[in-house]
Amino acid sequence: MGAGKSTIGRQLAKALHRKFYDSDKVIEKRTGVSISWIFEMEGESGFRDRESKAIDELTDLKKVVVATGGGAVLSEQNRQWLKTRGQVIYLSASAEQLYRRTARDKKRPLLQNTDRRKQIENLLSIRDPLYRDVADIIVKTGEQSVQHTVNEVIRKLKELDKKSETHENATG
Numbered sequence: 001m002g003a004g005k006s007t008i009g010r011q012l013a014k015a016l017h018r019k020f021y022d023s024d025k026v027i028e029k030r031t032g033v034s035i036s037w038i039f040e041m042e043g044e045s046g047f048r049d050r051e052s053k054a055i056d057e058l059t060d061l062k063k064v065v066v067a068t069g070g071g072a073v074l075s076e077q078n079r080q081w082l083k084t085r086g087q088v089i090y091l092s093a094s095a096e097q098l099y100r101r102t103a104r105d106k107k108r109p110l111l112q113n114t115d116r117r118k119q120i121e122n123l124l125s126i127r128d129p130l131y132r133d134v135a136d137i138i139v140k141t142g143e144q145s146v147q148h149t150v151n152e153v154i155r156k157l158k159e160l161d162k163k164s165e166t167h168e169n170a171t172g
């Protein structure tokens, strides 16, 4: 949360002339209520079920950019879909950066009414290995501008394409 998936994802899609989908927004549009409301009515597990359905559908589309929610990697099935159906970008950030970027947040239920700093550190320590497990590329998001980070993602995606071309040529 606060790494920049929604912000960078939207700009990346623009730059690549692809359609953009944010799984949280898809869920909100579909249900007509907010993510917070879903957490309140159905608990986290109800939200995760809806999220998984959205991830399945969105990762099945071709030539799109998808931003997931930060907890999507908790599901083994979601990780499998992400790994096998597309290229996964891990936008990594320090706990301190995530803390600062979510300072005024009221929309992320997991960050409300809690020691936000501890919660971010805790979630990051559980999730960082999962993000690394699914990621094809990792891009650090620090103090740089959104545009800078988008350019960095595009550069690394090109590198990845080159690598897979070389591999294909070598293996026939």
Ligand SMILES: Nc1ncnc2c1ncn2[C@@H]1O[C@H](COP(=O)(O)OP(=O)(O)O)[C@@H](O)[C@H]1O
Pocket: 001, 002, 003, 004, 005, 006, 007, 008, 067, 070, 101, 102, 141, 142, 143, 144, 145, 146, 149
């Ligand atoms: N690379 C970045 N540099 C500075 N601020 C950023 C960056 N990415 C996102 N932000 C800011 O951080 C906040 C959270 O970003 P968001 O895209 O909602 O993250 P996520 O979808 O990963 O939770 C937004 O206010 C956004 O403008």
Ligand SMILES: O=C(O)C1=C[C@@H](OP(=O)(O)O)[C@@H](O)[C@H](O)C1
Pocket: 001, 002, 005, 006, 024, 035, 068, 069, 070, 071, 072, 107, 108, 109, 110
């Ligand atoms: O990390 C999480 O578990 C969550 C992250 C949120 O999305 P962002 O990562 O876009 O904030 C949203 O899916 C929900 O509040 C749960």
Ligand SMILES: [Mg+2]
Pocket: 005, 006, 007, 024, 067, 068, 069
């Ligand atoms: Mg988001």
